Amino acid sequence: MLKNLMLTALLAIVLIACGAATGNSETSPTDSTIQYGKMAKSPSIQLPEFMFPGPLDPVWGEDEVMLLAIANLGDYTSIKQLQSSPFYPLFKSLYPEIESIKDISVDTGSGELWYICPMSENMSLAINEYNLEMFNGEMDESDGEVYYRTENAQPMLIRMSADDPGSVIINVIDNEGHGMTWIPTMTPHDNVLRSPYQVTDFTYHPIDWVAELGRDYICDMGNKKVRLCFYGNGILAINGELGEYISYHTTHKDALALYYRDAEGREGTALVTKWEQDDRAFNLSNFSGYDLGLGKLATFLPYQ
Numbered sequence: 001m002l003k004n005l006m007l008t009a010l011l012a013i014v015l016i017a018c019g020a021a022t023g024n025s026e027t028s029p030t031d032s033t034i035q036y037g038k039m040a041k042s043p044s045i046q047l048p049e050f051m052f053p054g055p056l057d058p059v060w061g062e063d064e065v066m067l068l069a070i071a072n073l074g075d076y077t078s079i080k081q082l083q084s085s086p087f088y089p090l091f092k093s094l095y096p097e098i099e100s101i102k103d104i105s106v107d108t109g110s111g112e113l114w115y116i117c118p119m120s121e122n123m124s125l126a127i128n129e130y131n132l133e134m135f136n137g138e139m140d141e142s143d144g145e146v147y148y149r150t151e152n153a154q155p156m157l158i159r160m161s162a163d164d165p166g167s168v169i170i171n172v173i174d175n176e177g178h179g180m181t182w183i184p185t186m187t188p189h190d191n192v193l194r195s196p197y198q199v200t201d202f203t204y205h206p207i208d209w210v211a212e213l214g215r216d217y218i219c220d221m222g223n224k225k226v227r228l229c230f231y232g233n234g235i236l237a238i239n240g241e242l243g244e245y246i247s248y249h250t251t252h253k254d255a256l257a258l259y260y261r262d263a264e265g266r267e268g269t270a271l272v273t274k275w276e277q278d279d280r281a282f283n284l285s286n287f288s289g290y291d292l293g294l295g296k297l298a299t300f301l302p303y304q
Contacts, residue, residue: 056094058119058200065178067198068170069117071095074234075244076113077159079103087246091115094204097155104157106147108168111161112233114184118153122175125153127168130183135165144169162186162193162233172198190214192232205232206256207247210274210282216303217282219294226292228300238262238292247272258284266290275299 058069073091076082079102082091092099095115104113106127118125129144147168148158161167166183173179180198187194190213193201207230211217218227229237236245241263250257256272268290275281281301284294292298 055096056202056204058117058202064197065174066119066200067123067172067174067178067180069119069200069202070184070193070195071115071201071203072193072233073113073115073157074246079157082113082157090246090248095155098157101155101157104159106156106158106160106168108147108158108160111159111163111167114158114160114162115155116158117155118172120174120176122151123153124151124171124173125149126171127158128171130166130169132165141169160184164188186233187214190232191235203232205230205234205247206249207245207258207272208232210256210272211300212302217300218303219284219292219298219300221294221298224293226294226298226300227303236260257287260290262290268292275301 056071058066071094073082074087076085082088085091095117097117098115108129125148126146127148128141128146130141131139131144133139134141134144148156153172158168162184164185166185168184170182170184171179172182178198180196182196182199185194186192192213193203195201205213207213211228211230213230213232216227216229218225227237227239230245231237234244234246236243238260243260243262245258245260247256247258250271252271254273258270258272259267260270261267266289269287271285271287273283273285275283278301281299284292284298284300286292286294286296286298
């Protein structure tokens with residue numbers, strides 16, 4: 001198994017070129033947390049273009065009316081920071097229209113960066129303030145600040161918090177009169193967006209092919225224990241400490257590439273595959289950088 005994984009690594013060539021320092025510090029597992037972290041992306045990371053999956057097409061049922069597609073890009077506070085990220089070429093491959101966006105249309109001052117794509121032409125779009133006072137009924141929703149309004153919605157970037165109870169109200173009406181009012185929020189246990197039927201979430205996180213988002217997985221080697229939990233917004237809890245991750249496809253159909261960075265700034269890259277003995281578990285084969293203190297190959301099982 002290890003030989004096959006290393007061959008996959010060679011076929012994938014430099015999945016990620018990483019100049020991170022390695023380390024083997026051991027930490028006692030604690031309960032995972034889903035608070036946001038502020039983790040800078042290292043300029044030493046480079047993704048080879050042949051790994052890029054290409055544009056993602058939002059999908060929905062024949063009887064559904066789709067108004068918006070939305071994707072979480074991660075913790076970026078400015079368009080310059082996004083464009084200088086080593087992951088920006090990957091985002092351009094996934095969402096080609098993002099290259100023509102020159103600024104953030106709505107910046108609430110906190111939260112993560114989201115890409116929003118209207119699904120029809122001549123769409124009316126308004127984004128207004130939403131806050132805790134409105135949620136508690138202490139303030140009328142119509143009294144909030146109007147952040148953005150247009151009668152011809154185009155692909156855009158918005159920085160907002162999707163923690164409960166939400167931070168913006170999105171109002172949409174397409175040219176056929178279909179409309180919705182939506183307050184974007186994420187489910188707390190996995191940080192996956194709650195999407196109404198008129199919205200499709202096409203955030204790219206293929207790690208959910210091998211691991212259930214929001215669930216703890218543990219590797220127990222006796223004297224070494226590491227607990228991991230992946231969330232839908234790119235947050236990774238390592239022994240309860242917040243880090244971040246990006247997963248993406250490789251040339252090998254059964255292996256995913258994984259970049260991760262822990263709370264201390266240690267970076268690592270790995271290949272991830274399902275464990276043959278139990279499809280609820282996965283193997284993590286370290287490729288470069290920080291190995292989580294587990295060595296080259298570790299198997300993670302669902303934590304009970």
